[in-house]
Amino acid sequence: MRIDKTLYLVVVMMLLTGFGLTGCGKKGADVSAEITASEGLGPEESLETTATEIMEGRTSGPMLPIYFGFDQSSVNDEQARRLEGNAAFLKDEAGLKIRVEGNCDPRGTREYNLALGERRALSTKQYLVNLGIDPERLSTISWGEEKLLLFGHDEISWTQNRRADFVIVK
Template identity: 50%
Template sequence: MTNIKKITKRAMYVPAMLLLGACCTTQPEAVKPLPPPPAPVAPLGDIFFDFDRSGVTSEGDVQLKKNAEWMAANMGKSVVIEGHCDERGTSEYNMALGQRRADSAMDAMVSLGADQARMTAISYGEEKPFDTGHNEAEWSQNRRAHFVEK
């Protein structure tokens, strides 16, 4: 009789073990990979001008394309384009040249598809130099259109 009790006890555990085995051997659901994050859009960058000029250079064109891409990716943002000059020339002349530089940069951005209503062009002339040195290397850093997110 004891053998029958042992067999009966073992028979009770078989279905439970089969159930446990079935639970533990199932394949986990495949985890779908997350989509890659969007490619980062380069932040706004300055463009630089030749001495006494307001025309956009080929290097400036490259940066303006990046700035236009930034504006397209940031539809709720506006941009102020600040025109700057080096210290040479009168204050009045540099204010006018700084405005021409800011306007030139804005016109180029509009031609690349940027929304003109989201841009403002202003001039600081020689009043806000990036570099306060007094030679060509420093002056070249001050002849710029500076882009500011607003």
């Protein structure tokens, strides 16, 4: 009977302590105060773009990157239209130099992806040369899997990482 009474006292003490700690909160300042337009919204940004801003991937606008199939380095018909648009821009902007950057998704070894990225950059450069762009205006680099855009392990992420970017260097 003594143990039951002691247990009962311990339980009651714990409950009283719990109620004492939780208590009622103080009514303070109204937390639903209005936020002014300048608070929390950050600085106002222009929606205008220029030729050197990034538009898609890591490509300088108004050019667009091109995308490749898994383990592919040849330019397909759909991506050829993008390259034709990039070539038209480069013809209008004869003073610009471009770096074609080959990229891969993270599947495969580092060495393999660097080689695949290089093949992608070189085939893209050659396609632009065939469209009439002076090869002296074009340089290439392979990033392999080093400059991922998306870090997911799904087809959407992998597709976005298999690309050639066009970066204005001068």
